[in-house]
Amino acid sequence: MSQDRPWFNSYPQGVPHEIDLGQYRSIVSVFETAVADYRDRPAFSNFGKSLTYGEIDALSRDFGAYLLGELKLKKGDRVAIMAPNCLQYPIAIFGILRAGLTVVNVNPMYTPRELKHQLADAGASALLVVDNFGKTVQEAIAETPVKQVITTGLGDLLGFPKGALINFVLKYVKKLVPDYDIPGAVRFKDTLTLGKLHKLPEMDIDSEDIAFLQYTGGTTGVSKGAMLTHRNLVANMQQAGAWLGNDLQLGHEIIITALPLYHIFALTANCLVFMKLGGLNYLISNPRDMPGFVKELSKTRFTAITGVNTLFNGLLNTPGFDQIDFSSLKMTLGGGMAVQRAVAERWKKVTGVTLVEAYGLTETSPAACINPMNLKDYNGAIGLPIPSTDACVKDDDGNMVALGEVGELCIKGPQVMKGYWQRPEETAKVIDGDGWLHTGDMAKMDADGFFYIVDRKKDMILVSGFNVYPNEVEDVIAGMDGVLEVAAIGVPDDKSGEAVKVFVVKKDPALTAEQIRTFCRDKLTGYKQPKHVEFRTELPKTNVGKILRKELRDPPQAPAH
Template identity: 35%
Template sequence: MASVLDPVTRHAEVTPDNIAIRNSTAIRGTDEHWTYRQLHDASLAFAGRIRDAGLSVGDRVLLAAPSVAEFVVAYMGIQAAGCVVVPINTMSAQPEVEYVLDDAEISLAIAWHQLGPAVQDAGSARGVPVWTLTEESAKADHAPATVVDRDAADTTAILYTSGTTGRPKGAQLTVGNLLSAGEIGAESSRGNPSDRTGTGLPLFHIFGQGSVMMATFTGGGSLSLLARFDPAAMLDLVRRDKLTIMAGVPTMWNAMLHAAADVDSSDFEQLRIAISGGASLPGEVARAFEARFNCTILEGYGLTETSAFGTFNSIDRVAKIGYTGRAVPRTEVEVRDHDGNVCEAGTVGEVFIKGPTVMKGYWKRPEDTAAVLSNDGWFRTGDLGETDPDGDLRIVDRVKDLIIRGGYNVYPGEVEEVLYQHPDIIEAAVIGIPDDYYGEEVAAVVAVRPGSDLEADAVTSWARERLSAYKIPRVVQFIDALPKGSTGKILKRSIDRTELLAQKQN
């Protein structure tokens, strides 16, 4: 029997005065922190409130809050009460919240006081009680609950996928999944009580939850949080809190690189690990970051359905730019062809993962679960990848993002990598658009440096010098900034294809 609160409980007993959380409010001039004892006690008090509200073990509780200490208190309180936490994006609109309230059969919703009315209005529309989470309510005295021990296979969190096709699906993560994520993360980074981890990732996303929050608390270090990512604020956080571990997605590293006017490598001297995930890291960004700050970014790979873990570049080896490393501890990773056979090194196939962080299944969706999760525990990721002779994995692209132009496979990531090498291009996304002759045509949407006079023909020429003819973007659109999700990941599905199609026809 176990609880997701166990790592916090352990450190609250052994090192109660060690700092667990440094809140993002410190950026605004205050110096707020929570010790492990304070976090533990506040979590149990919050659990007491949930218990006294009449919720039962296994009831679902929606949580909408940014990356602040109060999110952690509520999250851990829900866990201690034996309920199932359902974190959602803080930018969710009312219809999106209503969908989750209905689909997950939510008993209680909790929303940060600075958010808009979406959760409150959705709760009113669906008859679900809504609590407002504030700095004061997270610290309120209440008779503490006794931690509810649960079986490792019990569902303890439901995280909804982005829903690139159809309605979002709720990935059921178990007590064992999240505890294993913390253990694997701490082992992979060699986390210890002296570590100071910092991030601007949203904790409602699995990267922030599994790879950062759970790993930090398992290792016993402190977690510095930015409520909302800002490149200058993140760089200030590195210096102020003397971070030893930092985690982010590629667009964050890119933003810091371009915002770092008064920062140099000396500010990163104490940083021993910079972790990138959530999307493939462009090699040019990695090389530029290392040259500027003398800091190597270690790339990893995982999904919501695998509690953020699959592969990671070992800290004991020289990181290979463009590769996400080998399977993390206690995990198996295979690249398979269409017939299910394991591919040889250098051959592209679909990535499969098996291990203790693989989800239980999709909430109330047995057919969707059966389509991706085999009886022997292998999860079908939907990602295309290949291994090198050393066994390191390179993610090529999403199966669904593959462009087939005139019968030739075009992997958008490969084209984007070339575009990022252009000195004027800051962001790039390559997508396929319908074409009567080729089936699909390659299109690129790019954001350039301020003041750049880069034109579409020059982008095409740049690609032509570096890529095979069928991979060259024939349609190029310029945009101020690409659409991004809550983690900073570029959302290709949100790109308006209308102008691209109009350009192609002209």
């Protein structure tokens, strides 16, 4: 067994090779177990207000009963949520799932065009939206199948006077809530009152039922809904739980949830895994406000935090972060994009905790590989395949490559999605006949079973026939003192086919392009060195903070007037 799967030899002590897939039938059964075990413990906290497991249980029951009793939704119907992190989010998620329905997470930054596509594609029957984004919904809703819109203010569950104050400031001081008019919309708080009038029937939820339609690939063409079943997510909760379990104390952990819950990383790693562990999710509604985020962090003795490279980098560069008390912090998990060595090393220096890199995709619910939690220092790997997961590296013809060779990373396991919603041909492109999911990431494996991502297949730069991986160039330049952020792309070049171009955001205003080139000469072979250097005040990013190389390669055209 272990010669095919050398990673087992590198597993930390106490981590099983396989998980018990029969333990829970659905996310709802995991939730019910957590409520029974941790009823009086805080489950979610936001703007200083906490809800216990028992309160989330009662409120999600009322919301689920409203969806079935008032809206007469049927098992398997889709309900969309369009909101930043707030207390309404977990109530809605667990309410929808307990009612036997499917959650469709929507990025609140979507334009009306993108929103319309997703609601129509998913066939959503109802939509919960936070007031800040009501105007977008108003403009998109007419051409979608949505029968009921439910609206809510960010402060609505925070109690008086705090909630009213937050709603007032957002609308009238910060001007973040444009006026909107959606005929027939219902307030979230009213749905909870109406739900109390109905019983929530025991729904027969099968492990193969779709729990989430999680949209992905919006940056590479039209976004597709990954069908994530109850089995997919329960498996991933168990896999991640088994991986982290030895280091965590049931019922006592506090995790900082700054990545949005509509993104698969925070949804599973924070909301679901820490719910299973009886932990508290400390919800950050606007992590982009770094000084405010640092202030929030200083108010709590958090034990865990997840993030992407840009989030960690942002915190490290915010005054006051290094003054926080990190004595309770046990775990920092990075994913969503490559973690840069310079950021990981600074994180360790400031917090005393290793930034452990993990790897996953929307299509794998998301975790596929995680580094050992007892890792002493950043190692540049994405880690080892987690329990009940297989991974391999294949060439373009679908053959496995030799150890240490680069090819496409492929994943197999119970967390791999059922497929893309109503797109069998797209599904067939990524899941082969043997059940391997082709990730589109170029990777290699070492003799100990650690996997290393070299780059996205499509981001690779070809200079005179040599492969240049942007991650490597970015990693080197990110190590320069005067650099805040960097992205590398390939641009057409008469001599070499393509040349390396880097976009840099300065930390030191005096930094010059020549200094960057000189720095790279010592660290990178000739063809990998940047030929072009462009300074920017900021880099284009996704809502989660992943740098969009695609927009640097093909800047979005301004609409013609």
